[in-house]
Every structure is written in C-alpha cells, then in structure tokens.
Amino acid sequence: MDSTQQHFIQLLEEQHISLSMHQLDQFELYYKILVEWNEKMNLTGITEREQVYLKHFYDSLSVAFNYEIGTVSSVADIGSGAGFPSIPLKIAFPHLKITIVDSLNKRILFLRELVSQLGLTDTECVHGRAEDIARLPKYRDRFDLVTARAVARLQVLNEFCLPFVKKGGTFIAMKGSEIEEELGEASFSLSELKGKVVRVNRMQLPVEESIRHFVEIHKLAATPAKYPRKAGIPLKEPLIKL
Template sequence: MTEVHIDRNDPVIRSFTKLLDERGIALSDRQLEQFELYYRELVEWNEKMNLTGITEREAVYIKHFYDSLSLAFFQDMSQVESLADIGSGAGFPGIPLKIAFPHLKLTIVDSLNKRIGFLRHLGETLGLADIQLVHGRAEDIARTPEHRDHYDAVTARAVARLAVLNELCLPFVKVNGWFTAMKGAAGEEEVKESTRSIRELGAELAHLHAFQLPMEEGNRYMVVLTKKKSTPKAYPRKAGVPLKAPLS
C-alpha cells in the first residue's frame, strides 16, 4: 500500500472519526490511510473518467465514505461473510465497507469496464484482499451458478428505483440472507410501489430505517429485505427489461 501520513487532528479526519465513533465504528490509522488514499485516487481518476460529481474532500468523506458506512449502522456486519455490491460505480458502498470490515469477501458487479479498471487499481493501491470484480450486467451475472442465491448480503446505492433494484439484486442473495437498498428521500414511497416485486422474488420487508446524513437535510432510508426462498427461474428477466418494465 502506498504510504500516507494520517493526522488525526486534521479537521476532516477528526470529524469523520468522531461521527463513526458515535455509531460504534472505530478505525485504525491504517484504515484511515486507506480512506485518504481512496480519496486521492478518486479525485485523480475522476479527471480521466466520470466517477463522481463530488470531489471536495470533506464532501467525499461525508457523502461517499460515511454514507457508504451507514449501512453498518443498521446491519451487523460481523455476521456477514460474503457481500455483493451491485452497480458499484466508483466503489460505493462496497469499498468503504471492505476497508472498515476487512473480513468481508466482497464482490462488485458493474457494467462499465472502465470503472472495473479503476476498482482493480484501487484494490491494489489500498492493499485490499478478497475482492472479486465482475464486469457485466446484473441481469446476466445473476443467472450464473457461482453468483445466484450465493451471498449473505447484497447492497446497492443510487442505482435505480426499488422495484427495479429488487429484480437486479435479490437473485444474488442466499436464502435467509438480506438485501439492503440505500435510498434517498423517496425511499418510503418506493417501498410501497415495490410490494409486487418483493413478493414475486421471494423476499419480505424486514426493516425500513430513516436517518439523516451530516451536512444534508432530508431523510435517507435503508430498505432491508430478507430473502425467504430461492429466486424463481423466471428472474431476473433479460438485460434492460427490469428497467423498462418494473415489477410494480
């Protein structure tokens, strides 16, 4: 891993660690170094390809890193061995969760090969192990035996509305595992329009958590679904169909 010196009195680091401490997440100096390296690589690569519209340092720490880790405020990550992040983009929330919880065996699925290239470089730069990067559409990857009904936990952040996400993500979850969708202010409304997809895909709503991000107004939601039976063979439908004709 590239050497980075961390000053815990740095205002951004101090605020970040304080906010996480309040949620019961303590980070070592090495983990903080990994987050700072992540920030630097994100900004550098963002000049070559569109990874994020957020590049100001404090905003990245709160709106990307802290926001990604917020999943762990509501789910016990010590009980999760395998985690799949679907449509991860620049690595959110999967990479921050992997940094904070190194025991995770992380799989990231993304349809853009350039982003997979960035994530491969990032994993090597941060010295992260047990990361599998899969290039492809979720609808196609979810039909492969090594990924279907396979993961303890699956998550997605800012990918699509819940009725679509359920079809893209639930096929990856093992029976009795969970899928957590990280949603914005419309989360409650999206749950209501997703009852059909939840039922047809063999899941049930376990929790709907509302919370607020520091620096932001308005609610965020964690939608936690528990998978009760294997995904029916009809799902997911062909690539592109869930988005065009959601199960809502």
C-alpha cells in the same frame, strides 16, 4: 491527522465504529485515487475532500449503523459505480468478502486498480449487467448481504439484486428521502422474487442534514428460475401486478 479526518473518526465513533491509522490511511489514499481517476472519467460529481468523506465514505459505512455487519461474510454490491458502499465497508470491516458488479468496464478497471493500491484481499470486481451475472451459478443465491446505492427504483432494484442473495440473507437498498411510493410499487416484485421488507431505517446525514433510508429486505427462498429477466427488461418493464 487533520480536521476532516478527525471529524470523520468522531462521527464513526458515535456509531461504535473505530478505525486504525492504517484504515484511515486507506481512506485517504482512496480519496486521492478517486480524484485522480475522476479527471479522466466521470466517477463522481463530488470531489471536494470533506464532502467525499461525508457523502461517500461516511454514507457508505452507514449500512453498518443499524445492521450487524460482523455476522456477514460475503457481500455483493450491485451497480457500485466508484465503489460505494462496498469499498468503504471493506476497509472498515476487513473480514468481508466483497464482489462488485458493474456494467461499465471503465469503472471496473478503476475499481481493480483501487483494490490493488489499497491492498484489499477477497475483493472481486466483475464486469457485466446484473441480470446476466445473476444467472451464473457462482453468484446466484450466494451472498449473505447485497447492497445497492440508489441506482434505480426499488421495484427494479429487487430484480437486479435479490437473485444474488442467498436464502436467509439480506438485501439493503440505500435510498433517498422519498420512499413510501417506492415501497408500494415494489410489493409485487418482492412477492415474485421471494423477498420481504423487514424494516426501513432512516438516517439524517450530518452537516448537510439530508435524509437517507435503508430498506432491509429478507430473502425467503431461492430465486425462481425465470428471474432475472433478460438484460434491459427489468428497467424497461418493471415488475407490476397486471
């Protein structure tokens, strides 16, 4: 174990998350596969090892710092990209049943290879637009927890993600430093999609000290039949009160 891994373990233990040597080996293999595939396709602009551990792995696991992940069974990660936050969460919390949705088939091929090499079970990688996949009965109103890591503004993310959350479940949007304006914009979409913000947690990332916000949204009822709208529309015409 080197200094990067020791620092990673220390930071997580401060948040009451412990990793076995096997889990640490999985994170190291994840890093190697990520860098290898990144030479062939654009998965991340962050490839320096210490930065990957901090800005991708630790940042992904921060979902669990203020949320009781042990009570969760099923997780859907929408627009996961290179597997963040869902794959780090699966490594650290192996009981989770993970579904990853991404619109780019190349990324899904990478994720399937990653899942295979890491030996992860109960992890499904689905190719498709969130708006289309959320219409399928297998995925609609099904998940205890849904995550998205800064892929769009909150009023758009709500339409991408809340249709996957079951009644009584939670959507956590991982956002950057500026969040107040987005929260204001998102009020109508929350009302339409039967969501309610229950809290916003703030975290300062170690070392670089950038700010993260975690918008925790509770799903109050099943998704209305008209949502999500057809693929592409939520991004072009975000839900706003006319």
